Amino acid sequence: MILPSTMSYRLSDSQLASHITLHQLQVFAVAARHLSYTRAAEELFLTQPTVSMQIKHLTKAIGMPLFEQVGKKLFLTRAGDDLFITCQEIFERISQFEMNVADMKGLKRGFLKIAIVTTAKYVIPRLLGSFCKSYPGVEISLQVTNHSGILERLTENKDDLYILSDVPNEPDVKSHPFLFNPLVVLANHDHPLAKERNIPIQKLAELPFITREAGSGTRGFVQKLFDTYKIMPKVKMELGSNEAIKQAIAGGLGISILSRHTIALEGASGQIAVLDVEHFPIPCHWYVIHLANKQLSVVAQTFLEYLQTEGKQIAEDTSW
Ligand code: PGA
DSSP states (O other), X not given: OOOOXXXXXXXXXXXXXXXXXXXXXXXXXXXXXXXXXXXXXXXXXXXXXXXXXXXXXXXXXXXSOSEEEETTEEEEOHHHHHHHHHHHHHXXXXXXXXXXXXXXXXXXXXXXXXXEEGGGGGTHHHHHHHHHHHOTTEEEEEEEEOHXXXXXXXXXXXXXXXXXXXXXXXTTEEEEEEEEEEEEEEEETTOTTTTOSSBOGGGGGGSEEEEEXXXXXXXXXXXXXHHHTTOOOEEEEEESOHHHHHHHHHTTSOEEEEEGGGXXXXXXXXXXXXXXXXXXXXXEEEEEEEETTSOOOHHHHHHHXXXXXXXXXXXXXXXX
């Protein structure tokens, strides 16, 4: 294979490469992540002196301190910080390569990191179940957080794929619509409005309202609709969890607006009713997004395609 000229280098061009080992970099990266030799030793099933020794050799080869101790706390030096970023790139490339090789061998195996908004946790873990059955060699890490948490993780390039409704309007993000995520007005089953039809939206301003926390995507969509119709809700409570809001509704504390998926399991027979309010549902969609310049691993690409197929199936099977 002929390498492009920009890539044609000889290993001997790097003085450092012949003096350090991947294992040392691995130990360093874990210690840098934890800012602790002890926790790195625990994670790597090594002794603390071994971790210390590996980092000492690495520091000597680099010729600059990688950590500094201030009081009892360990910090990365500028060189340490730079090396930590370099390690992340090296290990990501190695893991990509590993997955590509597994794919060449006809095996789908590797690691898949996904971060999803809180409402999507009513759908994604179940889909992961059948995905993992088809690809038992795939290990999954799933983080559940709110909209602003997802954006933070995306900026820090922490995961392969992200699922959310409100796609950031940025050129370096690629998005793929995945599933309808209607936001509906929820109330206790015994609520006087539960049997009414076509309730005027202004009525919502008269009822005690339970809202999601700042940074929630659901809250953002609700706010936009309320702004459009100049609704000033009587906020009775702010809660950071869909489940807690459902419990508060069931307890008769007020109404709220959440994803229809949050009550999919309970169905119409549950304690929570969907109110028929004009301009509802708010027609949101979940999207699978990723950084445009991130080369998706074979596993991430396979999961993305799987989500799109399953999304179509769920949409066909759902009556709302
Ligand atoms: P949230 O996001 O969990 O932050 O409310 C919901 C969404 O993006 O669909």
